[in-house]
Amino acid sequence: MEVITEDYKVWDSDNYTVHLEGTLRLGGSKEYTFITNLLHEVLEKSDNTEITIDLSALHFLNSSGINILSKFAIFVRKKGAIQFTVKGSTNIPWQNKSLPNLKKLYPALILQIE
Amino acid sequence: MCVIGHFDTPLLLPECSDLNITFQPYKESDWKHCAIITNCVANYYSLMIPTQEKYFSADEINHYVSYILNELIENAVKFRKTGQITIQSYLDKENTDTKEHIILLVSNMISRSQEAALTQLTSTLVSADTDLEQLMLEKLEYNALGKDEAASGLGFITIMHDYHTPLAWKLVPHIDTPFTKLTTMAKIAITVD
Numbered sequence: 475m476e477v478i479t480e481d482y483k484v485w486d487s488d489n490y491t492v493h494l495e496g497t498l499r500l501g502g503s504k505e506y507t508f509i510t511n512l513l514h515e516v517l518e519k520s521d522n523t524e525i526t527i528d529l530s531a532l533h534f535l536n537s538s539g540i541n542i543l544s545k546f547a548i549f550v551r552k553k554g555a556i557q558f559t560v561k562g563s564t565n566i567p568w569q570n571k572s573l574p575n576l577k578k579l580y581p582a583l584i585l586q587i588e
Numbered sequence: 589m590c591v592i593g594h595f596d597t598p599l600l601l602p603e604c605s606d607l608n609i610t611f612q613p614y615k616e617s618d619w620k621h622c623a624i625i626t627n628c629v630a631n632y633y634s635l636m637i638p639t640q641e642k643y644f645s646a647d648e649i650n651h652y653v654s655y656i657l658n659e660l661i662e663n664a665v666k667f668r669k670t671g672q673i674t675i676q677s678y679l680d681k682e683n684t685d686t687k688e689h690i691i692l693l694v695s696n697m698i699s700r701s702q703e704a705a706l707t708q709l710t711s712t713l714v715s716a717d718t719d720l721e722q723l724m725l726e727k728l729e730y731n732a733l734g735k736d737e738a739a740s741g742l743g744f745i746t747i748m749h750d751y752h753t754p755l756a757w758k759l760v761p762h763i764d765t766p767f768t769k770l771t772t773m774a775k776i777a778i779t780v781d
Contacts, residue, residue, distance in 0.1 A: 481623075497623070499619055499622070499623050499662075500619065501617045501619050501662070505617075534651075534654060536655075536659065536662065536743075537659055537746050540746065541728065541742055544728040544732065545728075545732045548729060548732040566651075567651035568655055572750050575728075575750070578721075578725060579725065579728060
């Protein structure tokens, strides 16, 4: 799946990776449903064994977006035995500030901010 | 009038602030205009940050203002009952303490019936007894159960916890109308430590 708008690009690639790029400031969970669905779809494709979310080119994400990532982290934690990786960039300030919270929700999460 | 938090700035006359924007959302989910206004204010202030070691970089300030103001404007659009939304802002360099700040004030009209829930939430956020990190994690767990996340206050909590930015609120009832003017203040430090 690939969604491209003038503000953001969302797609999945090999190795069960979902990429989010650009600026995501959608209103509430409803407008983020297509991303939530893609995350669940990719996780199922891996037979519930692994998933990576690559945020290294996501420059802005609002609190509604942070909420859907957190929800997914909690979902993965509850399912158990899934290798869940989140990739970020140290050059993007919101990621240094907010992504560590995901690890507090799911300590087994592999957080790579490089 | 009701004040929650340390609202230590006067409600400004338009001529006293650096940048004022007033707009009327054209629909309930007017996120595109929120983003345009946010980017304008963030770009404006990132040009005003001196390039000295004691200040955050212009890029960092741009990001901080972008996140924080966008959350405040989205809330104003989401919970506004009537009238326009006003954004006032200024660079506070005259404070006697060593920190310098960007002050953001976002105002909108809410109904009287919204006041109680807002007062309860914001009073919890500013209480010295509140562990913000614990509260944030609890809200995220609660939201994950599919509860009413729109009013969870997650935006406010992330501003205060992740960005270490104090918030305060002022509610002024409008006489002879069923509405109250809500002003949310954010005080963004532009100096490191």
